[in-house]
Amino acid sequence: MYLKKIFVELYRNFYTTEVELEEGLNVIIGANNSGKSNLLKVISFLHSSSKISIDDINKNALMENFDKYKEAPPIIRVKYEIQHAIDFTKPDSAFEKLEKFLQYKEDGGLDEDNNIALLNALIELRYELDPTSLEDYKTQMSSVSNYKEFLEILTSFTDNYQQNFYNVETNSIVETKYVNSIFEVDKIEAERPSVDIENVSKTFVRTQIESVNTRTVTGEINSTLESAFEDITDSINVQIKEDQEEIGITNGKNEFIASFAFDGDFTRYFHYELMNTETGYLLPVSYNGLGYNNLIYISNKIKQKKDNDYNILLIEEPEAHLHPNMQYQLIKYIEKLKANNEKGIQNQIIVTTHSPNISASTIFDHMILFNYEKFGEEMKNVKSIRFGNCFELSKVREFLNIMKLDTESVLDFTRFEHQTEKNFKHYRAHLEKFLDITRSDILFSNKVVLVEGIAEKLTIPIFAELLDIKLTNKHIVIEEVGGINFNNFLPIFIGQNKKAVCFRDCDFKYVISKGKSNELANFDDYESHVNNKYEKFMNREFIGNEYFKFYTQKKFGHTFETELILENYDNDKNFGFLVDMANLPCGIKEFVKRKSITDLNDGIETVTPVQTKEKVNGLLELFYERYNAEAIESKKKLIEKIFFTNLLYEYIKNSKGNFALALASNPNIKRKPTEVVNEKEHEIYLSVPEYIKEGLEWLLI
Numbered sequence: 001m002y003l004k005k006i007f008v009e010l011y012r013n014f015y016t017t018e019v020e021l022e023e024g025l026n027v028i029i030g031a032n033n034s035g036k037s038n039l040l041k042v043i044s045f046l047h048s049s050s051k052i053s054i055d056d057i058n059k060n061a062l063m064e065n066f067d068k069y070k071e072a073p074p075i076i077r078v079k080y081e082i083q084h085a086i087d088f089t090k091p092d093s094a095f096e097k098l099e100k101f102l103q104y105k106e107d108g109g110l111d112e113d114n115n116i117a118l119l120n121a122l123i124e125l126r127y128e129l130d131p132t133s134l135e136d137y138k139t140q141m142s143s144v145s146n147y148k149e150f151l152e153i154l155t156s157f158t159d160n161y162q163q164n165f166y167n168v169e170t171n172s173i174v175e176t177k178y179v180n181s182i183f184e185v186d187k188i189e190a191e192r193p194s195v196d197i198e199n200v201s202k203t204f205v206r207t208q209i210e211s212v213n214t215r216t217v218t219g220e221i222n223s224t225l226e227s228a229f230e231d232i233t234d235s236i237n238v239q240i241k242e243d244q245e246e247i248g249i250t251n252g253k254n255e256f257i258a259s260f261a262f263d264g265d266f267t268r269y270f271h272y273e274l275m276n277t278e279t280g281y282l283l284p285v286s287y288n289g290l291g292y293n294n295l296i297y298i299s300n301k302i303k304q305k306k307d308n309d310y311n312i313l314l315i316e317e318p319e320a321h322l323h324p325n326m327q328y329q330l331i332k333y334i335e336k337l338k339a340n341n342e343k344g345i346q347n348q349i350i351v352t353t354h355s356p357n358i359s360a361s362t363i364f365d366h367m368i369l370f371n372y373e374k375f376g377e378e379m380k381n382v383k384s385i386r387f388g389n390c391f392e393l394s395k396v397r398e399f400l401n402i403m404k405l406d407t408e409s410v411l412d413f414t415r416f417e418h419q420t421e422k423n424f425k426h427y428r429a430h431l432e433k434f435l436d437i438t439r440s441d442i443l444f445s446n447k448v449v450l451v452e453g454i455a456e457k458l459t460i461p462i463f464a465e466l467l468d469i470k471l472t473n474k475h476i477v478i479e480e481v482g483g484i485n486f487n488n489f490l491p492i493f494i495g496q497n498k499k500a501v502c503f504r505d506c507d508f509k510y511v512i513s514k515g516k517s518n519e520l521a522n523f524d525d526y527e528s529h530v531n532n533k534y535e536k537f538m539n540r541e542f543i544g545n546e547y548f549k550f551y552t553q554k555k556f557g558h559t560f561e562t563e564l565i566l567e568n569y570d571n572d573k574n575f576g577f578l579v580d581m582a583n584l585p586c587g588i589k590e591f592v593k594r595k596s597i598t599d600l601n602d603g604i605e606t607v608t609p610v611q612t613k614e615k616v617n618g619l620l621e622l623f624y625e626r627y628n629a630e631a632i633e634s635k636k637k638l639i640e641k642i643f644f645t646n647l648l649y650e651y652i653k654n655s656k657g658n659f660a661l662a663l664a665s666n667p668n669i670k671r672k673p674t675e676v677v678n679e680k681e682h683e684i685y686l687s688v689p690e691y692i693k694e695g696l697e698w699l700l701i
Contacts, residue, residue: 001084001094001119001310002348003043003183008382009077010058012038013372015381020368021350025335027362028352029443030370031475035382036352039370040187040314042078043350045125047185047312049176052076052127054158064378066150070141073134074154076127079168082182084119094119094310097182100174101167122168123179133160183312188301190317205270218264225260233258294321295330311347319355327357335366356440364388364432369443373497383496387443390491391428393421399494400541420541423487430488439479442492446475447699448500450489453480455660456503456560460696462664463688466671469696476699486550487539493547500548501695504537506530508558510646511622520622523638526556551695556642561652561659563689565645569595577684581662582651585612592648597627597640619647 002023008014013035028036044050057074082101084094101121104110110117129137137157144150164173226233236258273282298318315334319327334349353359359367365388375381389395402420404413435442442448449471451457457480464471471478481489486502493500508529511518530552537550557563568574576593584592587608591600600616601624607613623643630636652659663669670683679685 001082001097001182001346003046003080003312004083005081006039006042007077007079007081008039008042010061010074011042011052011076011078012056012058013060013380013382014038014042015058015061015375015379017382017384019384020386021348022366023348025362025366026348026350026368027331027358027366028350028368028370029354029359031372031444031446032354034370034372036370037316038382040316040350040352043312043314044185044187045078046080046123046183047180052163054155054161056127057154060379062151062154063147066144066147069154070144070150071138073129073137073157075129076125078125080123080125082119082121082123084121086117086119088115088117097310100178101169103169123174124166124168125163126166127161127163129157130160130162133157183310185312185314186301187314188298188316188318190320205267209266214264214266217266218262221262222260225262229260233260294318295326298330313347313349315349315351317353317355318351319353319358324357327355328361331358331361335362354444356444359440359443360436364391364428367443369496371496371498385495390494391424393424396491396494399545401544402541416540420539423539423541424491427488427491430485431492434482434488441477442479442489445477445498447477447498448493449476449478449696449699450486450500450502451478451480452483452504452560453656455656456480458657458660458664459560459564460503460692462669462686463692464696466669466686466688467693467696468671469700474700486537487542490538490542490545490548494545496547498547499699501699502537502548502550503560503692503695504550504552505559506533506552506557508553508556510558510642511619518618518622520626523556523635523642530554549695549698551691551698553689554691555689556638557645557689559649559653560689560692561656562645562649563691564686565648566641567687567689569641569645571687574684574686577668577686579648581659581666582648584648584651585609587612588616588647592644595640595644597624597643615650616647619643619650 003021005021006019008017008019010016013033017035019039028039030036041050045052057076062069062074082098084098086092086094098119098121101123102110103120103122110119137153137160140153140156141150144153165176165179166172167174240258273284275282298315301313318330318334322330331351334351351358365386367387369385369387371383371385372380373383375383393400400420402417404410408416449460451460457478460478461471486504489500506529508521508526510521510523512521534550534552537552542548553559553563555563555566557566565575565578568578572593575595579589579592587606591603591607594600597620601620604613604617604620607616620643623639623646627636627639627643630639666684668682668684670685672685
């Protein structure tokens with residue numbers, strides 16, 4: 001038996017949310033305040049006396065719709081869908097537990113086949129105004145003109161609100177005790193103080209003690225106490241007798257007697273200690289690290305489970321204080337708790353986490369994404385997405401561009417559909433390997449910047465700062481995809497309002513190899529190359545999706561580095577700064593800073609060492625020939641500009657990471673102040689490549 005689905009309406013940040021759960025492990029991930037803890041609270045209502053209050057009603061909904069709620073008081077609704085496959089040939093308490101909530105077929109029966117029946121039960125929890133107070137409520141609300149007045153009157157009706165469970169089929173109230181008996185619900189809070197470790201263990205310890213003849217042990221302990229303290233009790237009893245006679249207690253034929261006696265509660269003497277395995281000395285458990293204490297706490301909480309119970313175990317942030325390797329081991333241990341075959345314990349485990357280590361070690365089918373996002377024009381709502389469904393074509397088809405083209409044959413379209421299905425299997429296989437702990441931050445962010453490699457990942461924060469964009473404040477993460485497999489990542493964003501901007505290189509080749517010789521490309525082909533490349537960046541099934549967008553170079557750069565150089569080329573100070581960052585050989589650096597292809601051509605013989613001269617000359621000959629042949633001055637300038645950019649890139653391309661790190665760690669790069677001030681000589685105000693500027697600004701819209 002397990003909790004299959006929960007529908008929540010108007011509870012805290014849930015406006016109208018449905019959460020689909022699995023029978024075994026469910027790992028809820030998402031940014032802070034996305035509703036993870038609120039879900040655990042909702043589940044806890046099934047087995048606790050917790051009370052809902054007026055403050056729990058969704059404030060956004062009240063604010064936006066208070067006119068509506070003046071006539072119809074707001075109601076918090078939680079609908080629980082429970083499912084269980086029962087075998088009538090075996091003992092099973094499920095039918096008895098669910099009897100008052102079962103959903104029957106039209107003929108009054110159950111879905112039954114060969115003594116196996118699928119039990120479906122629906123329970124609804126409502127926090128609502130007592131119907132007898134409705135007219136009074138409407139009367140008081142009739143003159144309300146603003147939200148503040150509305151909230152004051154609503155709050156005044158707190159005592160008139162009631163919390164009840166309902167049979168959905170009959171819409172009748174059901175006593176809470178029948179709901180509380182369905183599941184054993186335990187919650188392990190995020191904070192687990194060491195003082196609680198022994199307390200949570202005592203229930204388990206008490207069951208272990210039952211196997212011992214405690215009466216015999218208690219008798220032996222009392223006998224030892226009597227013998228050890230005989231002189232003390234005799235002395236005390238003499239004093240008591242004298243006092244009693246003076247006060248007159250003995251007249252009532254009563255007499256106090258002192259003794260040392262053990263009451264038989266062995267658990268009060270149970271405690272943990274730390275023992276050093278090398279020296280043997282003992283220390284209190286409070287001396288232990290918080291991580292190890294958490295593990296002990298969780299383990300003992302699980303061991304309290306009773307045979308044949310149907311358990312829901314809620315674990316909030318199990319990663320607290322744990323080393324990453326221990327987080328991995330813990331989640332694997334929890335995954336095995338679906339069914340303890342030795343004891344017959346049925347466990348449904350629901351974990352909330354902020355840990356990339358846990359998300360990276362959890363299979364996609366166990367993961368549920370929570371996003372607190374815009375719903376309609378003004379409202380926000382918790383959106384729940386089972387992550388494994390993002391890679392099931394049948395479940396995400398509505399979000400994809402899978403339409404037959406006018407010029408496409410039926411056969412070709414069928415092939416496209418089959419290929420798309422293969423693609424999604426590939427996306428899943430790739431990401432299950434790729435989303436390690438360094439990249440799982442994608443799942444916890446509000447927005448994402450995807451880049452090809454480490455160079456962009458290191459420098460995008462600089463560009464964001466230059467544009468006065470606070471990435472951290474807006475929960476935007478930057479992830480490199482390890483190459484150009486951007487399409488593999490796009491299913492992550494399907495069905496949720498989470499934007500992803502993708503920065504890719506257009507890879508225009510300026511130097512084309514022709515056997516043993518090289519030739520220079522036609523620069524007039526640059527724009528068409530970029531357009532064609534852009535169209536191929538995104539697989540057909542993703543085209544048109546409003547939540548991810550590709551950007552690439554557009555000003556004759558072919559990589560991130562070359563576009564950065566070109567963007568800053570006309571600023572001598574900025575260009576010189578980038579030349580210094582590239583660590584050019586001394587023999588060529590000054591020629592590059594002068595940016596004169598003619599000067600370099602005239603002085604090429606003075607360049608040393610020989611290896612540098614040969615390397616430079618190979619590129620120079622190609623560009624200088626084109627430069628001389630060009631009659632239009634603006635095009636000559638462009639050829640010169642592209643030449644020096646490509647020359648500089650020759651000394652960067654084999655150490656892109658070092659170049660990016662040098663940029664990222666340079667304290668002289670400054671953002672332009674709002675008010676123009678005198679720049680200091682060492683301060684550098686880089687211009688951000690336009691395609692990166694456009695992409696980051698689109699992300700913020």
